[in-house]
Amino acid sequence: MKWVEGREVVDTTGPPEAPARLVDDFTPDLIDVGAHHLCPGCGEPVAMRSILEAVTELGLVRRTVAVFGIGCYTAFSNNLDVEVLQALHGRAPSLATGVSRAAPGTIVFTVQGDGDMVNEGLQEVLHAAARGERISCFMLNNGVFGETGGHLTSTTVLGQRTKNTLDGRNAAQHGYPILLSNLVAQLEGAAFVARGAVNSAGNVARTKRMILRAFETQVAGAGFSMVEILTMCPTGWFIETQEAPAYLEENLGAVHSIGVLKDWQ
């Protein structure tokens, strides 16, 4: 533990003081199978766990329907003990809209990646936000198409090397990254918009509070809510696993800034 800005946080700058525990020890109540097939160092399981913890802590388990996009995280859609509707790549917000409108008592959240939400389905999330749809959208942003092996997405930062930008993203050829949460925050119907990250224990805790607030927004009927969560993808970034948290901070996180972008009341 160390103190940062007057707050006690887990020191992630060096090796842990105690040996790591097995991943199985952390299996939350709402995941059926302890194992997962995602790569070592992937940030998505932590993000997924944080979302499920929030559902549990707010007592929403028996009212919740999760709508999944297509990406590495889709592996979880078959393992959750909350109800799941599997969507097409990019299309989760319209399905979530249909669930929420047809069954107004349900709590509906989407899980999508940056390729899913910002590339394939950009208009879906923008219109859902503009309508003030009572859903919570969670975007796991690692700046690459992780599932295909590390390709350029609309959130890839300038200079980043991917399998189809071997010399790095350059603005002249590939354009600029889209800062989606900033865009969504401009829309009247969006009540809560935030960007978190899971590259340090401190950021995981902070992101968890954002996720809780997103669900609170939906429960209160205050409007559309969204949390963009920056996640590590050492495989798709072509770096060593242990370098990923710092790499996230210096690359993705330097452009897609962490913080609450919009809140209500």
Next chain:
Amino acid sequence: MTVAQLLEGSEAIAEAMITAGCRFFSGYPMTPFTEVLEHMAAKLPEVGGVCMNAESELEAVGMAWGAAATGTPSATGSTGQGLSLMQESLAEITLARLPLVVLNMARAQGDYYQATRGGGHGDYRHLVLAPMDVAEAVQLSQLAFDLAAAWRNPVVVFGDYYLAHTAQSVEVTSLRTKPADRPDWALDGTSGGSGRAKLISPLGSVKRRDDVGYDLAAHYAACARHTSAMLTSVPPLVELDVPAGSEVVAVAFGTPARYVRAAVRQLRSEGAAIGYVRPITLVPFPTAAVRSVCAAARVVAVYENNQGQMIDDVRLAVLGDAPVEFIGGLSLDSSGFGIAPDLDVATLRLRLEALL
């Protein structure tokens, strides 16, 4: 008690869908589908339903997909062009085994392949119903919801410009004797935390307790078995008017079939040995019925307002026992929507006479 009302086809279909229990509709305006959307937007809230004006056809079908997953009888639709945009989702909805009614208020009949073969990926089929007039559309729009629910499969109602915009005196009477039960697979969140939370996925809705991911091979095999059972169990519907000894048998579907039927009856009243067949279900195609009345004919004449698409299914039914000639062809006004100059009893008479 119901009374006969003078209703435009679009409004009659809207009334019929609501009578059949439809409580969710989503769409995007496009001629000649637009009026169905207008009527659903006005009428659904009156019965506690929801109509969504989607930002595109992609979201229209997505919203209907989500609503269908809650067990709410749902429908969407467009014109063939808009349905082209929806095909990816329609394929996945079918593989996810969800019921959905899909309207195609088509321009002419060029969407026969799209409706009957589908433009999406994977091993799936949709049931397809093709009404000839407003009264039949009222019946088939309701049947579509029953078939969709019974088979957990999308059902296409294939109309056209004339059906959408022609007013006819009809009674919209419910065909159902008791309200449909809420399906046990429907999502509402309540199975969460039970250890058996429900899953609806085009990748397979059976959870693997011992591993992660999906068993796609098992799922696709199950879908194929389901499709096969559906196609052999749903009774094909067909209108037959083929007197014994008919030398020429004319085959047509949808609105143009009315013109073909009129031409055939004129010719027969003048002594011609001619009959008429109209497939009402395009999927399943009334193969056995078409075969039984066409096999002994000297020639089978197929009329469609397109370059010839259903003619493939007629040939597959007749299996070479009689020559199958095409007497149709694309005929549109300059708008491309309808008012086809060749869709005329006198013109059709001439084409049939040439075969007698």
